[in-house]
Amino acid sequence: xxxxxxxxxxxxxxVAALPSAKGLLPLVVLLGAWQLLQTGNSPYFPPPSDWWNGxxxxxxxxxxxPALSATTITLLLGLVxxxxxxxxxxxxxxxxxxxxxxxxxxxxxLRAIPPPAIVPVAILFMGYDERMKLTVVVLAAIWPILLNxxxxxxxxxxxxxxxxxxxxxxxxxxMRLIILPSVVPAxxxxxxxxxxxxxxxxxxxxxxxxxxxxxxxxxxxxxxxQSPQVYGLLVLIGLFGLLVNNIFAVFEAxxxxxxxxxxxxxxx
Amino acid sequence: xxxxxxxxxINWPGTAVLVFVGLAWEAxxxxxxxxxxYLPAPSAIALGWGELAREGILGxxxxxxxxxxxxxxxxxxxxxxxxxxxxxxxxxxxxxxxASIEVLRPMPGVAFxxxxxxxxxxxxxxxxxxxxxxxxxxxxxxTMGGVTGVHQRLYDVGRTFRLSRxxxxxxxxxxxxxxxxVVGARISLGLALVLAVVAEMVGNPEGLGYGIVREQQxxxxxxxxxxxxxxxxxxxxxxxxxxxxxxALFPSFRQLRGAP
Amino acid sequence: xxxxxxxSDPGDRAISPAFExxxxxxxxxxxxxxxxxxxxxxxxxxxxxxxxxxxPSGTGKTTLLRAMGGLTPTASGSVLVHGKKLDGxxxxxxxxxxxxxxxxxxxxxxxANVAFGIERxxxxxxxxxxxxxxxxxxxxxxxxxxxxxxxxxxMQQRVQIARAxxxxxxxxxxxxxxxxxxxxxxxxxxxxxxxVRDRTGxxxxxxxxxxxxxxxxxxxxxxxxxxxxxxxxxxxxxxxAPRDQxxxxxxxxxxxYRYAVHQAIGREHG
Numbered sequence: 001x002x003x004x005x006x007x008x009x010x011x012x013x014x015v016a017a018l019p020s021a022k023g024l025l026p027l028v029v030l031l032g033a034w035q036l037l038q039t040g041n042s043p044y045f046p047p048p049s050d051w052w053n054g055x056x057x058x059x060x061x062x063x064x065x066p067a068l069s070a071t072t073i074t075l076l077l078g079l080v081x082x083x084x085x086x087x088x089x090x091x092x093x094x095x096x097x098x099x100x101x102x103x104x105x106x107x108x109x110l111r112a113i114p115p116p117a118i119v120p121v122a123i124l125f126m127g128y129d130e131r132m133k134l135t136v137v138v139l140a141a142i143w144p145i146l147l148n149x150x151x152x153x154x155x156x157x158x159x160x161x162x163x164x165x166x167x168x169x170x171x172x173x174x175m176r177l178i179i180l181p182s183v184v185p186a187x188x189x190x191x192x193x194x195x196x197x198x199x200x201x202x203x204x205x206x207x208x209x210x211x212x213x214x215x216x217x218x219x220x221x222x223x224x225x226q227s228p229q230v231y232g233l234l235v236l237i238g239l240f241g242l243l244v245n246n247i248f249a250v251f252e253a254x255x256x257x258x259x260x261x262x263x264x265x266x267x268x
Numbered sequence: 269x270x271x272x273x274x275x276x277x278i279n280w281p282g283t284a285v286l287v288f289v290g291l292a293w294e295a296x297x298x299x300x301x302x303x304x305x306y307l308p309a310p311s312a313i314a315l316g317w318g319e320l321a322r323e324g325i326l327g328x329x330x331x332x333x334x335x336x337x338x339x340x341x342x343x344x345x346x347x348x349x350x351x352x353x354x355x356x357x358x359x360x361x362x363x364x365x366x367a368s369i370e371v372l373r374p375m376p377g378v379a380f381x382x383x384x385x386x387x388x389x390x391x392x393x394x395x396x397x398x399x400x401x402x403x404x405x406x407x408x409x410x411t412m413g414g415v416t417g418v419h420q421r422l423y424d425v426g427r428t429f430r431l432s433r434x435x436x437x438x439x440x441x442x443x444x445x446x447x448x449x450v451v452g453a454r455i456s457l458g459l460a461l462v463l464a465v466v467a468e469m470v471g472n473p474e475g476l477g478y479g480i481v482r483e484q485q486x487x488x489x490x491x492x493x494x495x496x497x498x499x500x501x502x503x504x505x506x507x508x509x510x511x512x513x514x515x516a517l518f519p520s521f522r523q524l525r526g527a528p
Numbered sequence: 529x530x531x532x533x534x535x536s537d538p539g540d541r542a543i544s545p546a547f548e549x550x551x552x553x554x555x556x557x558x559x560x561x562x563x564x565x566x567x568x569x570x571x572x573x574x575x576x577x578x579x580x581x582x583x584p585s586g587t588g589k590t591t592l593l594r595a596m597g598g599l600t601p602t603a604s605g606s607v608l609v610h611g612k613k614l615d616g617x618x619x620x621x622x623x624x625x626x627x628x629x630x631x632x633x634x635x636x637x638x639x640a641n642v643a644f645g646i647e648r649x650x651x652x653x654x655x656x657x658x659x660x661x662x663x664x665x666x667x668x669x670x671x672x673x674x675x676x677x678x679x680x681x682x683m684q685q686r687v688q689i690a691r692a693x694x695x696x697x698x699x700x701x702x703x704x705x706x707x708x709x710x711x712x713x714x715x716x717x718x719x720x721x722x723x724v725r726d727r728t729g730x731x732x733x734x735x736x737x738x739x740x741x742x743x744x745x746x747x748x749x750x751x752x753x754x755x756x757x758x759x760x761x762x763x764x765x766x767x768x769a770p771r772d773q774x775x776x777x778x779x780x781x782x783x784x785y786r787y788a789v790h791q792a793i794g795r796e797h798g
Contacts, residue, residue: 023367105282112500114462120484124306159630200376207470222382241374258635260677
């Protein structure tokens, strides 16, 4: 693998991995037909052109961007915290197999509770503010990361640990040079699973509490029967999710270029 | 399995920790150590659970959520398996739809709640709007993957035995694609429960999801936690039921064990 | 430390055993029972000598190697390197494992892998020099920037050997290193190993279940047999050097040794 211009190579690989653009046909047809068929002012199914106008209205009134940035910041901050804490705790648990066996059932019990169900608990405990929103996002996103990290740390190949002992590595060096690099793919997988959960929880909080964010904007529009805005925001959220996922996919591919390619299973 | 081995297989330290945490929590709340207005003791949660059950509130709520889950999951299974098969068998169909699927997949179900409310107000239909799309994807993608993943070698066997197209599908492709389809079904089931609860929190004020929010607003944390525990418990039961069903129907699929 | 360019003078060899096992016994505690894996293992390896240990599976060959490498504690007896008793993995001894894929750090380049053992102890120039020398010894100079998972099995095993060589050890312990390779790669790796020994004067303890490999490579062969495993016999291999895959293997003496070792192992193959 001789890279002369690595970025060109990555770009080509990235583009090659995308599904054919022809695949967008169903969506285009759907939106096109919707646009053409909806000539009247149906409050339930406004045409896509109205959605755009609705969004422009929101943008001009200065409410769109603050909401978008509020949601994005919460998401990013929440994920960063979740990764920091989840990786740390996960490594700790994974390195002490007796500890992981002891907390196992407790974690399983907590894992069975779906993250959205935690939202009302947080609202009750912490009230209606940004701190609560961030806390819930962190709590929701931390699980997949923590569990993946601890399970991977436990499964570091015993031979690698033998190599560590054979070369008389200190515990710190062993963690730094062998265990941590070994679990990086698992951490990334955990983040990939945590992303949609974090998005759902963020939006859920915003919809339930009307704390600043896209979700709040959406439920507000619904309560005012501004259906074009509701649809417009839905599309916006869709694009947002798509963007976040793709940025992460690129980030993951770049980070994982040193690892043996594993077949990515679609069975999340 | 003899008694000795059974005893050895139970995770004693794990159970001990669980019990210890429960008891410590109980003791801390009772003794006033954890003086938190909204943190109930485990015993209070249990009593609250009993109260809800006795007053006939919990039963209908569970039923409502389960019905929501059932409808959403069944619809997703029918749509997902049929579309998944279609896409799996035809490369052309895939070419003209994969990109759309990739665009729609990341859509969070909760974002459909305002749309559902707009169209259907407070009703089961709103829950369906929230549930249907996200629950569809695991089944569809896994079915498609299962069909496209059928090993070339198996097709060769089919041709050697001169199987008709219909027979190839029924006797080779369908069985071979079963493991991922079943995994997708199980994931979808879990997802359907979560989404039904979410939909009940923001869309339709009925069922377990609404129960959680209602008790939160009524400042009854003991009842709120009772609802949450119920949701968790149902999730475990549904998952276990799917696993058992899969084992019963397809005893040869060892791949299913160990899937999360 | 043994970075001699040629094999040490035969006179030397009688004086300084590089490595020695004295009545080494290893037991495993399993729940409430104690199982003896190997018992009263005694032998010594001289500087620059190639000792092969051969025996059927289940006799504890890997356990013996791990005990020699300081990874498994002995229940009784002792392992000595240059006359000093072992406690934990010793400086001068390196293990090369059979499962190369999991013994290498797949996320590091070949060069970074080879540097793994020395990177914390030496300065940059010295590290670069040693990595270069080690890669040259195994013929992988042009693969320095590749990742192990991009290389074939034989090449990955050579990376592991290079990593061991970078430490300039006195003794290399090898656990069936070529068992997972195809016949042709195996043959060329055997010759490469002998060349490495000739150029560096390192002592080798080489474990294998392949009798022909044991006879081809060894200056001496120890036969491990039984349960618990014991040294059944030690043979002196008087075959001429340098060995050659075709001619050496056809010598009548080769066949005699092969027969004798086979007899020593006995008919109860695990």
